[in-house]
Amino acid sequence: MTSTAVSIAELAAQLRTCLAAEIDAAVALRHELHADAELSGSEHRTAARVAAALGGADAAAVAGTGRLIRIGRDDGPCVALRAELDGLPIAEQTGVAWASRTGAMHACGHDVHLAALTAVGRAARAAEVRAGPPLPLPLLAVLQPREETIPSGARDLVASGALEAHLPSAIVAVHLQHQLPLGTVAAAAGTVNAATDDIEIRVEGIGGHAGYPQLAADPVVALCQTVLALQHAVSRRSDPTHAVVVSIGMLEAGQAANVIPAAAVARGTLRVLDEADRLGLHQTVREIVEHTCLANGCRGSVRIDEGEPALVNDEALTVATWPWLRGAGFSVDTSFRSCGADDFSYYSRGGRTLMLFLGTGGPHALHHPSFLPADDMVGQVASAMLAGYLGALSLTGTDTEPPGRAAPGEQASPAVPRPSPGWREEEASETPAALRRDPRR
Secondary structure: OHHHHHHHHHHHHHHHHHHHHHHHHHHHHHHHHHHHEEEEOOHHHHHHHHHHHOOOOOOOOOOOOEEEEEEEOOOOEEEEEEEOEEEEEEOOOOOOOOOOOOOOOOOOHHHHHHHHHHHHHEEHHHHHHHHHHOOOOEEEEEEEOOHHHOOOHHHHHHHOOHHHHHOOOEEEEEEEEEEOOOOOOOOOOOOEEEEEEEEEEEEEOOOOEOOOOOOOOOOOHHHHHHHHOOHHHHHOOOOOOOOOOOOEEEEEEEOOOOOEOOOOEEEEEEEEHHHHHHHHHHHHHHHHHHHHHHHHHOOEEEEEEEOOEEEEOOHHHHHHHHHHHHHOOOEEOOOOOOOOHHHHHHHHHEEEEEEEEEEOOOOOOOOOEEEEEEEEHHHHHHHHHHHHHHHHHHHHOOOOOOOOOOOOOOOOOOOOOOOOOOOOOOOOOOOHHHHHHHHOO
């Protein structure tokens, strides 16, 4: 093992020791954040509390309520770790003493993510003080607003240029995932979340008396048939080997039981794992809506609001992180991917990104009013974030030896040239895999 490899191993040990000393305080912070959850765009207290805990109370706001807090030297490339600030408009039903009192709820684990990121950031500061020399690559804590709503906080943060100014060579995030067992981290290379668009379908008909439908053009019937016909966009108009999902979640029409309304509206989402399928799905949806409504004597139109791109994990960064995850005691799932969505995907258009999914094994799904991961998850998320940082650090072009051999069926980390400093466009390859559903978005 080279001297550089030894130094990385020593740094990992120092960071893990310092991290262990931060977990109790991080759990206490998690309780504070959970009890005082704030909605998207209004995360002022949350951002201030976390920034202060990270030693960046005076950090400037970005993208509204967000913060960027750098730990280590002020110049050169860094590794960014991201956590989300916002809660959801859900009335909490957990019954714990530290349940939210605000009408908002951290039902997607963002309180855990923030507390874990705080622990890693504080551990990094402590390791610098203890070891003397600065971190090989500074750590940038990204406190991102508005993950749960549009306009996306990640999109606005990238557009602001504030992130680019820090020259992130990699960005890592960890998200809780109830579909995975405890102790398992999903770290798949390639596309792991879908590109997602919002759609609104409007059907214009002719209103009238419910007893005389022949004198009207019923938009409700036309809309219902349209919703059913849209499923053919998946089963008969899309490649069955590609993941495509059309879901309608809202229907609106009429105000009286005995009146045929003049209009009806539906809203939903379109999802594809392969960005190449996106425009084709848009065209198919428009054709189905227009023609189905016309066949029912109505006029149909579609508005499509483009949402998040597909979330792509950089292959080299993903593979480089596997041994550090195993070294932290996790089982690594290299195939999990889903048609859920996360605006973390906006970062993947500019450089190396890695989204890790950590299993909670609990009885409740994400976004459920009783979703409450155990406090132990704070330490586990922090350990997974640290593994991502170490994986990024290992991609410096120096021959480094990972902390363990590849498990059966996994490939060893390849030698990868040092990424050029800055924020750049880069394509990542995909690894085909079975799909599992993700209810987050």
